[in-house]
Amino acid sequence: MERFHTVFFAAGLGCFALAFILCLIFPWMSLKKYHGMDYAGWDEITRAERITPEFHQLAERYPEAFAQSFGEVGPESYREALQLGRDLYVGQACWHCHSQFVRVVSNEEQRFGKPSNAQEYQNVLNQPHLWGTRRVGPDLTREGGKRPNDWHVAHFIQPKNVTPGSVMPSYHYWFEADGTPKKEGFAIISYIQWLGSDRVYRDTHPEEFDVD
């Protein structure tokens, strides 16, 4: 038996490697082949044309507080806000109760919007992805632009006031007593309003992308 030890050892590692190739290398290769999958880094995501109107609106609505937290609207401040917003989204484990992918089944297209495709996750803010596995709250893939900033401010301060019966925790400590967002408040709203905007921008500016 002992002379087979090496064979068995290699077989054990081989099983792991086989799964790795089938579950990872293969899908990556076919995604690359059929979808192109160009990667949007920070420079692309934060280009002036791609800054969401909601981010501009935050700066107009709270000029002093916004200037204090992020300065002027621009690629640098947008990047800082999105990064912090995503860090909070991950750190507070928002993604354990809100999913970020819309399926083609269960009438999800009618409830949430366009089903997800592989390309829209190919960017720096999905590294790693935040698909989630449980929906206590609704899916957030198409949340950007769906509701005004003021709704989000009120909702983050006390979800129950906006949606009676909501079980979402209150994040009032990201806001001043009068409702003006602190840096965290601006960041999380910027991030939520960004969700889905990559897809929208690609669909409305097809000439900029190599789309079949």
Add this chain to the structure above:
Amino acid sequence: MSTATASPTLPAVTPGGDDGPLVEYRFIRWHLAAAGVSILITMVAGFLYSLQFLGYYPFSGSALSPGHIRLIHTNFAAYGFLVNGFTGMTYYVIPRLTGYRVWSKKLGYFIFFAWQAILLFAFLGYLFDKAQAIEWGETPTGFRPGTFELNWVPVDLLVAVGAVCVILQFMVPLYKARRQRYYVTLWYFTAGYIWLALTYLMGNIIPEWVLPGTAGAAVTGLFIHDLVGLYVTPMGWGLMYFFVPLILKKPIWSHSLSVIGFWALAFFYPMGGVHHFLISPIPDYVEFGAISTTIAIEVVVTTVVVNFFMTLKGKYSTLRTSIPIRWFYAGAIYYFITCLQCSFHTTWRFQKIIHFTDWVPGHAHMIMYGTFSFWLFGVIDWLWPRVTKREWASNSLRSWHFWLSTLGITIMFLTLTMSGLIHGFMQRELNPWMDIIDMSVPFWYVRTFAGGLMLSGLMCGLWNMWRTAHHDVPYVEEEHYASDALDPAPTGAA
């Protein structure tokens, strides 16, 4: 292909002796105590988290916000309770089966303290928003996402170092025993520890630094799945193949089946990884591959469970007399139910309804608590008198622990499965979202009640462990376990 070992000649064992020549009882005691503390943290966190859904969460708005508590709940179950528990038991099983001591006492101290440091820094990391966005691998990387700027203790790196140390600690006796034939437990343990290191590195590095988005999602699916399938399951079954024959004083029913079970697990299990993200942007053929291997696993599980229950044949009364056996077989029943459930709900037909609902946490609790925690509790029940050298302080508390846990997990599984199904259909029928939440609340009350039962059961168990370690009734080892007969390998079976 026979792997059944003839009993290796074991060196004389001084049962319970701290300086016993073979087994380092101190490390077992420490790791089991750490596992006990971890499971208490896990379950208190889970209980508190469930209160958020009822509107009674006490620490909202502090560092102990509900999101953080959930991270503590899932990660302490895995890295606190299961890893500490399995490591403690490996200190007992591997020297007993190979006849060689673990590699180094100093390394043992290092592993213990390094692992508790990992838990501490992970705990603090969660409180300060440093979690990583990898499900079940939220242990902080210590780096800003996607970059190499340090912003916290690099816990992931420490885990990798710890895993390598654990491999060295336990693989050295295995290497020394390479001229012997390995009992199936050793197959499982060897594979489990090596796969753990590989899985952990793969899951924590690739989606964050190499492949973003959809391809990364395929890796995280594989990671969650491999952590259960290639570490927790092999360790759990390894323990069962060791302790069940030991306590029943008879060999396992079929050694061929146990080896088939091992290789089928190695081959099929990891390929099912993508089934965590079905009907997603991951290519369909990968999803179909994952679905078919997942269903194939059910066949394997059936052979393993049949083997397990046939071993009990003729010894059914042990279920009454031996509390560890009761834990093991209750766990095996839950195991079979979970795996059967898995082969159905991995299909698209079920997925479109049950994904994203309470069905999934019901399933997860059933396997992680109902099966693997039950098995660990059973092994702790058997080992604790032997490592503390004291008789159990209270037999009725041992029973209370078992029955409260069993009742609790059964109720929790049923309530979550039911609310999950209703949630799924309401979601499909486009009911307003808040209707779904209103529908779920009564089920969530039942869940909190069930969690309370499980938590009180655990309190009984831990209180009993504490009292046992601090009273004066010495434990007298049965003749059977003190001798060479300790080796559970069969005499006479194929």
